[in-house]
Amino acid sequence: MKSIFDIKTEREFLDVALSTFRYQYKNIEVYRKFVDYLNVDVEKVCSLDKIPFLPIEMFKNHQILDENSSAEMYFQSSGTTQMNLSKHFIVDETIYQESIYKSFEQFIGTPEGFIFLGLLPSYLEKQNSSLIYMVDFLMKKSNRPENGYFLYNHEDLFHLLNELKDKKVILFGVSFALLDFLDYCSSDSKTFQLSNNLTVIETGGMKGRKEEMTKDELLKILQSGFKTEKIYSEYSMTELLSQAYSLGENIYQCPNWMQVLVRNVEDPLSYEKTGKTGAINIIDLANIHSCSFIATQDLGKLLTGDEMKFQVLGRIDHSDIRGCSLLVS
Numbered sequence: 001m002k003s004i005f006d007i008k009t010e011r012e013f014l015d016v017a018l019s020t021f022r023y024q025y026k027n028i029e030v031y032r033k034f035v036d037y038l039n040v041d042v043e044k045v046c047s048l049d050k051i052p053f054l055p056i057e058m059f060k061n062h063q064i065l066d067e068n069s070s071a072e073m074y075f076q077s078s079g080t081t082q083m084n085l086s087k088h089f090i091v092d093e094t095i096y097q098e099s100i101y102k103s104f105e106q107f108i109g110t111p112e113g114f115i116f117l118g119l120l121p122s123y124l125e126k127q128n129s130s131l132i133y134m135v136d137f138l139m140k141k142s143n144r145p146e147n148g149y150f151l152y153n154h155e156d157l158f159h160l161l162n163e164l165k166d167k168k169v170i171l172f173g174v175s176f177a178l179l180d181f182l183d184y185c186s187s188d189s190k191t192f193q194l195s196n197n198l199t200v201i202e203t204g205g206m207k208g209r210k211e212e213m214t215k216d217e218l219l220k221i222l223q224s225g226f227k228t229e230k231i232y233s234e235y236s237m238t239e240l241l242s243q244a245y246s247l248g249e250n251i252y253q254c255p256n257w258m259q260v261l262v263r264n265v266e267d268p269l270s271y272e273k274t275g276k277t278g279a280i281n282i283i284d285l286a287n288i289h290s291c292s293f294i295a296t297q298d299l300g301k302l303l304t305g306d307e308m309k310f311q312v313l314g315r316i317d318h319s320d321i322r323g324c325s326l327l328v329s
Contacts, residue, residue, distance in 0.1 A: 030064050
């Protein structure tokens with residue numbers, strides 16, 4: 001089968017996706033039972049919209065793993081100790097590493113050219129975070145002595161950012177932590193002495209620490225506070241091994257081995273047209289040893305254009321998803 005990282009055309013993507021679907025149906029027990037429950041004739045599946053998408057909740061209660069493989073590690077979602085957390089078992093971490101590198105290189109630049117800082121307290125305080133693994137990997141590739149993480153030591157981060165104003169810096173930050181940092185800066189009337197060399201990549205998530213807001217509202221606050229237009233976003237999750245990036249305006253693009261479909265919220269087996277809001281389904285071909293076809297709980301819509309682009313609009317209101325009972329039965 002063609003390497004996922006060599007995919008160039010829609011036809012190649014379709015061929016690899018269909019091969020992956022049939023392989024995972026045969027070798028991943030939970031996915032096979034789900035497909036059979038839907039009475040899908042596997043041999044008749046010949047397009048992306050006919051492939052069944054596994055509800056992301058399945059990762060909380062089941063081991064989604066290739067029967068021919070054994071896991072060398074796992075990633076776990078963030079949450080409280082009382083919550084049932086998702087686990088994504090990883091057979092070959094080099095696939096994740098290649099996905100991280102190639103996605104970042106495609107949308108941002110060569111990692112070796114940047115200093116990486118992480119403002120990711122809720123993730124650093126948990127174990128087995130796929131986001132921390134990703135930032136760690138980029139830091140290793142960068143190999144810059146200034147690389148590092150920050151929890152709540154906002155003063156240290158403030159001074160370092162000002163010291164690095166002439167360097168190309170990437171600041172990865174979870175949304176609530178970036179807002180907390182800007183609150184700290186404004187409380188003492190501190191002034192950034194930053195150039196356009198700073199790029200902020202927000203990774204989403206208020207984690208119950210701040211009032212939820214739209215992505216557009218968040219981006220405007222961050223642009224004003226950091227005094228830069230370079231407020232980018234990264235879209236991924238524990239259950240995926242690939243990342244989509246937004247370079248502004250909440251418009252995300254996928255690497256060539258990842259695609260998004262938008263399903264109807266009430267009828268999860270039908271799809272919305274371009275421009276209409278629905279729930280996000282993701283095809284991540286890097287998930288070869290788990291499941292490449294994931295039905296998320298995020299709302300979004302596809303945008304028109306030469307390249308496939310999409311927006312993330314928030315989380316599904318569970319009071320409105322009557323059709324989801326079919327998916328998680």
